[in-house]
Amino acid sequence: MGIVPLEQALQLASDVDLDLVEVAPMARPPVCKLMDYGKFKYEAALKAREARRNQQQTVIKEMKLRPKIDIHDYETKKGHVVRFLKAGDKVKVTIMFRGREQSRPELGFRLLRKLAEEITEQGFVESAPKQDGRNMIMVIAPHRAVKAAAIKSGSEDETDELGVDVPVETETPAVDATPAE
The missing domain is CATH 3.30.110.10 (Translation initiation factor 3 (IF-3), C-terminal domain)
Structure with missing residues (x-):
C-alpha cells in the first residue's frame, strides 16, 4: 500500500472494519498491518496449544x-x-x-x-x-x-484375536544405490 499518513491508515482500517496493528515499530517509517486482531490472537493461541500438545516430556x-x-x-x-x-x-x-x-x-x-x-x-x-x-x-x-519406537508403539499397536498387542510393521522405501554421475 505504501507510506500512508496515520489518520488515513486509521480511516482505511475503520472503513473495512479491521484493526491497524503495528508490526515493526523500530522501522523507519513504522510498519503497520490491517488485520482482525482478535482472530490473530485466537489463531496464535491455537498454534501455541498445538505446539504444547506435540512436545515430548523427558521423564x-x-x-x-x-x-x-x-x-x-x-x-x-x-x-x-x-x-x-x-x-x-x-x-x-x-x-x-x-x-x-x-x-x-x-x-x-x-x-x-x-x-x-x-x-x-x-x-x-x-x-x-x-x-x-x-x-x-x-x-x-x-x-x-528406541525412543522413536517407544513413541510409535504407543500409537500404532493393534490387538490380535486373543487380545495380545501386536506391533504394526511398516514398509521401508527402497533406496537406489546407483552412484550419481
Whole structure:
C-alpha cells in the first residue's frame, strides 16, 4: 500500500472494519498491518496449544543400587532399567555407599560400568559415573531409534484375536544405490 499518513491508515482500517496493528515499530517509517486482531490472537493461541500438545516430556526414572548387591537383585534392577529405556525414558542410576563402603568407590564404578556394558543395545551413558557425597550417579538415555519406537508403539499397536498387542510393521522405501554421475 505504501507510506500512508496515520489518520488515513486509521480511516482505511475503520472503513473495512479491521484493526491497524503495528508490526515493526523500530522501522523507519513504522510498519503497520490491517488485520482482525482478535482472530490473530485466537489463531496464535491455537498454534501455541498445538505446539504444547506435540512436545515430548523427558521423564527421568531413578534406580538405586548398593555396592554389595546380590546377582539376582542386580538382574531384577537391570530388567527395570531396560524396561524404562524401552519405554523411551532416561534412567538415573544411583549407587548408595554406607559406612566403610565409602572408602571403596571403585566397587560402585565397576558395577555402573558393568550395567552400562550390558544395556548398550537399549541405551547409552549420557553422563559418566561421578561421586556425589555418599552416592555415585550415572545417567543412561535411550537410543533415538528406541525412543522413536517407544513413541510409535504407543500409537500404532493393534490387538490380535486373543487380545495380545501386536506391533504394526511398516514398509521401508527402497533406496537406489546407483552412484550419481
